[in-house]
Amino acid sequence: MDLGSTELTSTAHTLLPPLLKLENISLAFKGVKAITDISFEVQAKRITALIGPNGAGKSSLLNVINGVYQPQAGTITFKQIPHKQMTPRYAAQQGIARTFQNIALFKGMSVLDNLLTGRTLKRHSTWLEQAFRVGRAPREDRSNREYVEQLIDFLDLTAWRKTLVGTLPYGIQKRVELGRALAAEPTLLLLDEPMAGMNAQEKQEMSEFIRAINREFGTTIVLIEHDLSVVMSLSNHLVVLDYGKKIGDGSPEEVRHNPEVIAAYLGTRH
Amino acid sequence: MLFTEAGQLATSYKAEQKLFRLRQDYVAFGILLFLAFVALPYWGSDYWFNAILIPFLVLSLAGLGLNLLTGYAGQLSLGSAAFMAVGAFATYNLELRIPDLPLLFSILGGGLFAAASSVIFGLPSARIKGFYLIVSTLAAQFFIQWLFTKFSWFSNGSTSGVITAPPLVMAGYDFSTPVGRYLLTLSIVASLFLIARNLVRSELGRHWMAVRDRDTAAAVMGIPILKTKLLAFGMSGFILGIAGALWAFTYLGTVEPHGFDLTRSFQILFIIIIGGMGSLLGNFLGAAFIVLLPILLSQLIGLLPANHWVDIGQLENAQKIIFGGLIIFFLIKEPDGLARLWQRCRERARIWPLRY
Amino acid sequence: MQQRFKTLSALAAAVISSTLTVNTAQAGSNEQYFPLQSYRIGPYAAGGTGFFGGFIDYLQNVNAKGGVNGVKLTWSECETEYIVEKGVECYERLKTGLNGAPAAATNPLSVGIAYATLERSTNDKLPLITINHGRTDSTDGSVFPYVFPLQLNPYSEVSAIINYIAQQAGGLDKLKGKKIVTLYHGSPYGQETNPIIDLLAKKYGFESTTIEVPHPGNEQQSQWLNIRRIQPDWVILRGWGVMNPVALKTAQKTGFPVDHIIGNIWSNSEEDAAPAGDAAKGFISITTHPSGTAFPVLQEIKKTVVDAGTTNLSDPKRFGTVYYNLGVVNGILNVEAVRLAQEKFGKTPLTGEQVQWGFEHLNIDDARLKDLGAEGLLQKLKLSCSDHEGGGAVRFQQWDGTQWKVISDWVQADRALLRPIIEESAQKYAKEKGITPRDCSKEL
């Protein structure tokens, strides 16, 4: 596998400025608060996990980060550029890609086409060039195809290259979605419950993929996950939410001993 | 033999991106073209050209136009006929007002005008989704029909708003015989289908399907949603416009705005539901179905002995019921239409004589 | 499974090929064929069932009397639903005749279908009969040799109505200052006469307003409020289908006197007035053929067809209604053309080209009307190469709540005034299509 990745150890502590910084983010729907005044930082090339009970505002927070929801207050600073809010397209152009809690694949398309769609922003030819297969289009077709085929190998999806994703098993669909996000060669990858509904073995596999992505591509990852054993082993950094507020932030070890977290999340509710 | 694929492996991505991957497909396609361009003109009768083949081809094309928008890009439209009308009337006026413009350019121009109007009525898709969009397309349907009926400028001052075909002469060859009109229609339809095939397999085609399947996910991946939708409206309008021009000039020879009414829009929608949404072949199958079924039914009814217990004319109402029933049936049992059925047959034939 | 599939597909192919084979004419049969592009369902079914009912019943009547000089008449129907492309398909299917009997003429009773088959029938040399409707300029037979807007074209219709209004006012000079509103159906048919009424308005000095009712005409509140504001002396109703009863009802609702509404030729049937109930009482309309069953020819049909139980009407109560009688009139004219052509070409089944000669030389005078038993039902009619309309006269009838009562004698359109407009339009068409008009002075 050679995708131009840089070697680095994910545990190495860096003193670089954070890749992503959220400051005082608040979000409400029709006056109902979903997120209240949340701030945290995500260090480049590390795996950060958002945890918290259902309805804590985790997905909403991801949606704010990549521009699906526009927060009423706060600042999102990505790559040192502060934004009040972003559009999904702008976020994608900045290098943010994501997966969804309830798989949001393009069901009527094959695995290959889903992944190719992920390369959208890597293309420069116009649609007319593409329609008539002239100019830059054929060259791009080939290079994108090569890249995507490598990804398919990487994610072990070869058997289903031409299958419509709607007909695939759940676990495979999750992996295809991961691949689609990865096809964009993102700087920041947001994963919304990548292991929901999986059995232990599938979770194990998925964790391996996430780790491999982080290691080989150097991609910064923010993920939401409920299974604490997975989270503790996978992530370098945890942010804990409850009722739209941040109640914990730190390394797995720190969070594990945070009394508020234990009360809200680990102790009383589970 | 026709379905033996063993050993035909694509050895490069380029090979895979060719028009057809399998040798048989090329052979079959060649035979089909030969049949359509050479054998049929030789064997067909006037009745076949005038009453079956030409409307079949034009409706297939119209189906393609709507299919790009609805089947591929997921934007429901009930205004297809309006854009056909724009195509027909624009072609007529281009031919009339720019005397030296070759016919083919007038038709293409008609397509462009239709594309432009389709994009305008597609603009609200920026804010509204799903079947709410039918409001915009119905607005197009009623407004455009009104426009052409109301202002006789569009029909060159004809008091009745009816336009008639310009002479079908192209490069000195007169296409006004039934065979000529058939060949002209066939050539245009075939070329547009080839372009459409390229298009739906290109990046734009993937964008359309992405917007159709999950527009939020598409936006998150950086697909420009509005531009993608408007391109679908534009391409759809372009093809519908050309279909409208052909409908008016190579099929009927004359047309009035009322000929492109809501019923026609429904008819085109039915073509893609029955034929198969998101399938190019489906347009042909759906159009064949919609052209042939009424004729078959009416012939069969004609074979019944006349009697006074059943009013023969009333029996034709059964046709409406059959159509409506089939729509429901297809939506329930085979949402992907005849094209999917055909694919199943092929898959079965491929492994024949084994069952699976 | 595979086997069954094969059998099924073979069967399907057999059905398709057998049913789609077009009947081709063979020599030997002694029958004259009428291809009927009829419509019995859809929004305008009421017109189709009446018209084709009368037409077929008349043909049956002729056959009962031994046919036309021994040549039996035969026909078959093809349902068009008033839809243009279905009409075209029917035309193409039926034009070649039936079991060897050649086609005499086509009678689609639809403006749209007539337009779409106009060039086709000219190429196929098959007369296209558009009685009381159709393309006005096809009156000029030098450009449209195979098209016959018999009795009354749309322009004549308007002219006759204006002449009637003038009669009521006491002369054409009395039209000055009158206000006339035309309420028309928002379709090519509805619009066709607008330039003519404006032309007549200029000539006679009355004030003309044209108001459109969008198809189908379910809702006419604003149009009639507008009419109430204008307060016209007369309203000409140029409607079709549901628009007519709704117009009458809305007129009543807005207080416009219904006896100052004049319906045109497609607003003149029982089906146009009766659904409006009381609101229609007093409604005036034009007609080329009174309703009623008193005419000898209708009595004959009653005897040979209706009483014999073979009438084509599903509801025999409609015998003698406006649409039915129009069908009878149309039957008379078609058969007369065949009869006349037989005199020239021999008493055998004729081709469309030969029947065209018959139509072009139709001359139905008083004596002939008496022979036909159609006095008062049909106007005198003389056609020629340059004049494919012939009559141009209408009578006025008034709805008494249950049926039509004729209230005027024949009122003639000012055909001399209209002729130059028709010729100009026909010439324009000829130029657009590259047709060299016939020289009618050389035609016999």
Add this chain to the structure above:
Amino acid sequence: MNFFFEVLVGGLLAGVMYSLVAIGFVLIYKASGVFNFAQGAMVLFAALTFVSLLERGVPFWLCFLMTLAVMIVLALGIERWVLAPLANRSPITLFMATLGLSYVIEGLAQLLWGAQVHGLELGIKDEPFIIGGIFLSQFDLFAAGIALSLVIILSIFFNKTQIGLSLRAVADDTLAALAVGIRLPKVWVIVWSVAGFVGLVAGLLWGARVGVQFSLSLIVLKALPVLIIGGFTSIEGAIVGGLIVGASEKLAEVYLGSVIGGGIENWFPYVLALGFLLIRPAGLFGEQAIERV
């Protein structure tokens, strides 16, 4: 100025007629999430059945009951052969199915009862009368009265009866309603039957106005913009939307029509609806849905 008010009042009253059709939509949409294009065909079917029975000498009230019975049978059939097999499919699929359904019902209506135009007299004289210099139509006032009582009956039905309450529960939260044991198929049959009843009332009034015939099914096209403006989920919305559409299209026809040419009533409501849609996508009374990802 009198003329303006006449047009306005006439338009408002005509709008009530649109509302009548739109109410049938709202009922079905609320309970089953189906945008029922076949509502127009149901109006036609009901009116045609009614008038055909009446013409065969059946007394008025019996006709009404018999037609109602026919509409209930129709609702049963629709639940069984259309709605149940299509449960959980996308709204667009359901919409297209109702398009097919409208063809079936229209064909059936004409196959059973023929295509003639029937007059229908409800015994209300339609002589105009004048209040304060403004022409008013007796019939339209009567129709407005019927519409009002229909709304009252429906609100009693929905708020006071057991069936009505379960219908509302389904409309508010289908899953919760299922959890407490409300059976969806039964709810669908009931709501389609009620919509059939509304269709019958609308059919009688429209039939008396324009004659009972084929084009009755086309009034569905007028109800559509009414719904967009009022919102798909609210009966009040259907009424207000109807009034807005009726009044504005008449005023537009009279005042705008004289400038840009008449006959604009067919498209004007759609353009108006489009304007509303761009400003308030859920309509005046509709609930705005939040998109979850």
